[in-house]
Amino acid sequence: MHITEITKLLRGVKGPPRMVFDRLFDITEYTGELVLPEGIINWARTKFGDLSGVRKQQIIKITNRVTLEGTLFNALRALRPLPGGDPAGLDRVIEEHQSGCAFCKPDEKTPADAFGRLVGANAITASNVAKYDRWHSLIIPNEHHPLRFEPEQVADYFSLAEKWFEVVLEQHAVGQTQKQPRYPFLMWNCLWPAGSSVVHGHLQVTVTPGMHYPKVERLRRDAAAYRQQHGENYFEDLFLAHRVAGLALKEGDARIFVSLTPIKEKEIWVLLPGKSGLEHLAELGLWVGRVLTSLRANGTSSFNVAVYIPPPGPVPEDWDGFPLIARVVDRGDAAGRTADMGGMELYAASVVSTDPFQVIHQLRMQVGDAS
Numbered sequence: 009m010h011i012t013e014i015t016k017l018l019r020g021v022k023g024p025p026r027m028v029f030d031r032l033f034d035i036t037e038y039t040g041e042l043v044l045p046e047g048i049i050n051w052a053r054t055k056f057g058d059l060s061g062v063r064k065q066q067i068i069k070i071t072n073r074v075t076l077e078g079t080l081f082n083a084l085r086a087l088r089p090l091p092g093g094d095p096a097g098l099d100r101v102i103e104e105h106q107s108g109c110a111f112c113k114p115d116e117k118t119p120a121d122a123f124g125r126l127v128g129a130n131a132i133t134a135s136n137v138a139k140y141d142r143w144h145s146l147i148i149p150n151e152h153h154p155l156r157f158e159p160e161q162v163a164d165y166f167s168l169a170e171k172w173f174e175v176v177l178e179q180h181a182v183g184q185t186q187k188q189p190r191y192p193f194l195m196w197n198c199l200w201p202a203g204s205s206v207v208h209g210h211l212q213v214t215v216t217p218g219m220h221y222p223k224v225e226r227l228r229r230d231a232a233a234y235r236q237q238h239g240e241n242y243f244e245d246l247f248l249a250h251r252v253a254g255l256a257l258k259e260g261d262a263r264i265f266v267s268l269t270p271i272k273e274k275e276i277w278v279l280l281p282g283k284s285g286l287e288h289l290a291e292l293g294l295w296v297g298r299v300l301t302s303l304r305a306n307g308t309s310s311f312n313v314a315v316y317i318p319p320p321g322p323v324p325e326d327w328d329g330f331p332l333i334a335r336v337v338d339r340g341d342a343a344g345r346t347a348d349m350g351g352m353e354l355y356a357a358s359v360v361s362t363d364p365f366q367v368i369h370q371l372r373m374q375v376g377d378a379s
């Protein structure tokens with residue numbers, strides 16, 4: 009199965025599942041044509057193989073009608089062989105950074121939070137030396153190499169994040185309501201393409217006051233509007249639509265799918281329906297760890313993880329039905345020099361070359377086996 013065959017696949021889907029799919033996604037297919045002069049024919053043949061696919065390029069444009077997230081898939085780009093990369097070279101650079109690495113000696117070389125440090129089985133917390141937000145700290149794994157982790161360790165990192173959130177929320181639940189920490193956020197940027205300046209692996213935890221970060225609040229509002237209009241839970245329907253397309257996995261309590269409108273390459277969502285509390289973060293972390301080890305086994309060397317967490321305490325707006333959500337995205341070759349996001353991604357729509365059906369195939373082989 010290939011993303012270029014998605015409309016053909018949907019022709020076989022009828023009834024309520026098709027109705028749900030159509031109210032979530034708009035799909036347009038078209039062809040981009042070009043002329044190859046003699047001077048670049050050999051080059052094009054070595055780069056892309058079959059030239060008919062270069063002269064007429066099939067483009068699939070998918071838009072999420074609810075959130076207006078959207079992606080352009082180019083079949084030609086999807087057909088390109090995956091870049092090989094140089095894992096041994098990357099390992100060497102990562103090891104070179106170990107001498108003088110502050111995160112290898114967090115007690116001596118990183119700041120602590122005012123309340124001290126929290127320690128997990130495989131990680132320790134530190135305060136962020138240059139904070140994005142009023143409450144902003146790090147989960148620093150004991151392991152220096154940012155790509156060496158097992159799912160159980162990721163669960164431990166997430167569990168340490170849970171403890172940090174609880175301390176911050178509890179300690180500061182006083183004073184002016186507007187300034188109290190309310191909305192937790194967890195993220196993980198791995199290596200340079202993902203925006204990480206420090207090589208040693210680290211996750212980041214923040215809690216923000218007032219309202220949630222705009223992208224999270226946008227999703228909450230879209231999901232609330234969807235429920236009002238259709239009487240259904242947006243996230244359940246989103247999973248159903250991906251299952252209809254053959255892009256979803258149901259493992260234990262987790263719902264995992266490869267996004268039809270990825271923000272960039274290989275975006276995967278992990279949801280825990282009915283579980284929105286901080287106490288479920290470790291469980292979510294285990295699934296995120298399984299997704300990441302699958303991606304890593306298939307060449308991912310730089311990634312972002314973002315975890316959307318509904319506010320644990322009372323807030324004025326309605327978060328009913330909003331589960332814990334992790335979004336995982338590949339950011340390209342860690343040794344590469346070209347940024348994978350340009351003007352299109354920042355201001356128009358994402359342009360993606362990886363086929364979601366290839367990603368779900370790999371996930372099924374690895375995550376499916378692990379559960």
Ligand SMILES: [Zn+2]
Nearest residue numbers: 109112152208
């Ligand atoms: Zn280190």
